[in-house]
Amino acid sequence: MTIIMAPEARVTARAAEGWGVTPTSSRTGTFQRASRHTPSDRTGTVRWGHSVRAVTPLPHGTARLHHHNHTTEDFDLVIGADGAWSRVRPALSDAQPSYAGVTLVEAHFGEVDHRHPGIARLVGRGTMSAKAGRRSLVLQRNSNGHVRAYINFRGPRDWHAGVDLADTEAVRVRLLAQYQGWDESLLDILRDNEGGFINRPMFVLPVPHTWRRVPGITLLGDAAHLMPPAGVGANLALLDATELAQSVIGHSTIAEALDAYESVMLPRAAENAKTAQQMLAGLMPDTDSDDAAFPDSLWPADPLPDSRPAHAS
Ligand SMILES: Cc1cc2nc3c(=O)[nH]c(=O)nc-3n(C[C@H](O)[C@H](O)[C@H](O)COP(=O)(O)OP(=O)(O)OC[C@H]3O[C@@H](n4cnc5c(N)ncnc54)[C@H](O)[C@@H]3O)c2cc1C
Structure with missing residues (x-):
């Protein structure tokens, strides 16, 4: 359940999933569940702390991985699942992430039901979103009574100019100045958080982000389709990974598997990125008005169709 509020903390709507902010699962929980099925470190399959510098295609459809320690290894298939600042992506495309004109500042509250009853009331059992014009405050309840806050606003990337981001009190003062006139209960999101503020x-x-296929190299998740965080990025990354695995299993060559995977993943990513952009423009309009209305419909009913690579078995 998402609670939608105006800046004076008046509830203007209650929505099920998919309106404004899609509920999210705990990243730590998801990671722990996934890593239970990952071969242990001892096999050498997973190498923690082993970062990649670059990837180059080789003749015969294989790819060379350049490690940060200046060693190299050759593989039949390199999958760039290395996020926004992917070191694999340059092997496929010249695209670079650019600032979207919106900043999210993250804050945290622990044991809200005991220590922060006001925050617990605001967030309820799901999420809360309050908005006016180009600013919003979002709360998400995660597991174990933990609440994550996002302080969101449209503005220049250097909104904190002259303030040391490590100086929590100075950042707090700068943020409070942006939310003048908002209800005291909402301002507690800026006043009572534990730890510092994380500037994001x-x-x-760009949308669409595509590339001409390069043998032996592909991307998934944010590396392929970094988009405004509209509640689907992690889901898409997991879906990409599942479908790519199925595609590799279901085809006799890597080339066929990548054809099948990318022919489904790239259009789906473009469609979701376009919707995420529209959602961002609706939620964080480039306007001087303090309009608190949420756009009526922000996300299509079925944002993640159960699509499979065309030729996967
Ligand atoms: C503020 C915010 C809120 C969000 N909220 C949601 C939400 O509610 N729901 C949702 O679905 N999505 C949300 N997202 C989006 C979601 O976090 C991402 O879409 C998702 O994490 C993408 O997963 P990924 O595996 O592609 O990339 P990442 O999660 O970024 O993982 C990339 C991995 O690659 C590793 N890596 C990076 N560089 C290298 C290198 N050179 N060598 C080796 N490894 C490397 C990193 O250490 C990291 O482990 C949010 C994003 C942001 C910024």
Whole structure:
């Protein structure tokens, strides 16, 4: 359930999933569940702390991985699942993430039901979103009574100019100045958080982001389709990974598998990125008005169709 509020903390709507902010699962929980099925470190299959510098295609459809320690290894298939600032992406495309004009500042609250009853009331069992014009405050309840806050606003990337981001009190003062006139209960999101503020300027890849297929190299998740965080990025990354695995299993060559995977993933990513952009423009309009209305419909009913690579078995 998402609670939608105006800046004076008046509830203007209650919505099920998919309106404004899609509920999210705990990243730590998802990671722990996934890593239970990952071969242990001892097999050498997973190498933690082993970062990649670049990837280059080789003749005969294989690819060379350049590690940060200046060693190299050759593989039949390199999958760039390395996020927004992918080191694999340059092997496929010249696209670079650019600032979307919106910044999210993250804050955290622990044990809200005991320590922050006001925050617990605001967020309820799901999410809360309050908005006026180009600013919003979002709360998401995660597991174990933990609440994550996003302080979101459209503005220049250097909104904190002259303030040391490590100086929590100075950042707090700068943020409070942006939310003058908002209800005291909402301002507690800026006043009572634990730990510091995490500055997250929003970066996006161009839409559509595509490439001519390069043998032995592909991308998934944010590396392929970094988009405004509209509640589907992690889902899409997991879906990409599942479908790519199915495609590799279901085809006799890597080339066929990548054809099948990319022919489904790229259009789906473009469609979701376009919707995420529209959603961002609706939620964070480039306007001086303090309009608190949420756009009526922000996300299509079925944003993640159960699509499969065309030739997967
Ligand atoms: C503020 C915010 C809120 C969000 N909220 C949601 C939400 O509610 N729901 C949702 O679905 N999505 C949300 N997203 C989006 C979601 O976090 C991403 O879409 C998702 O994490 C993408 O997964 P990924 O595996 O592609 O990339 P990442 O999660 O970025 O993982 C990339 C991995 O690659 C590793 N890596 C990076 N560079 C290298 C290198 N050179 N060598 C080796 N490894 C490397 C990194 O350490 C990291 O482990 C949000 C994003 C932001 C910024």
